[in-house]
Amino acid sequence: MNLSKLRLHPLWMMLVGIAAVVMFSGFWSGKTVEEKRSDRLKTSEETLQLLYKHAPEAKEMVANSYGYAAFSNVGVNLVLLSAEGGTGVAHVNGTGKNIYMNMASGGAGFGLGIKDFRAVFLFKDKEVFDQFVNKGWEANAQADAAAKLADKGDAYGAAITVAPGIRLYKLTQNGLALQATIQGTKYWKDGDLN
Template structure:
């Protein structure tokens, strides 16, 4: 006959009860972070539309758009990291993503960076979301957002598939660094 040790049963039950609030807290934290990323995206889009009113129609007709925010420091060599989302126009689904950036070259800056990516076709958008994406050799410049931001950054074959609109809040960016950016799905923020 099988018997259950009452102390062991109480310990297991207590662990289960403790796990529930922790799971709920993690879900609340993820929901809060998703809301913050969505808010950043709305601000970036509003800034872009103010600086370049034609972008609103371009985005409405696109396969989708992405908004990313990062903060980094560069003194000849630098790096940054951030978060963002990609919105699929057809499905109305948001996919939350991470972004990492490294740079090397004539670049001395502190960047609080925002970018809006406009995907020209569904296949590029899906590849970006499903497989991640890596951009290298950036030659674009970021301008302040006081009516001067929103300049398209064109580089390599990306310009055929994605338009990139870089912006900074501070306008402290100067130089022509060769930057590499990598994007990938955020495993913690995307509902399973």
């Protein structure tokens, strides 16, 4: 097969993206809205606990932020196409309000496999939080950072600034990700759960 002649039609790319969103959104789960909300809250709490395990100092940063958003994401690479989809909860610390959110990305690139990662966004103030939640947010630029993985790692240094007033921790089950890349990822409110 001559790969130089293979073209990725925009329709195929769109179908991969739609498939990823449907596949990862729990569309066919058969769960009620309340069960889906409960699952998201549980996953959000697990994500925070994973962060605190690997960067204990982050607990104070989360508590001192206006709010945070915790996401669980699964990515699939199938030869020349990749798709990621995930769900999350954005939380306002002062009021306790939760907003249920989705995330997705797709692209082209050689690979095969599945990856699972978590992300925690911290918001400096109401303005950046509201912008993220109400208007959606798309990470167009690649954000990379080196994280300290020692037992006494520096939590502030492990969080990277991805936009003015927004910091990000990216985690795997093994701890803080050495590289936090969120290029091409779109975040938006879940119309069914809010």
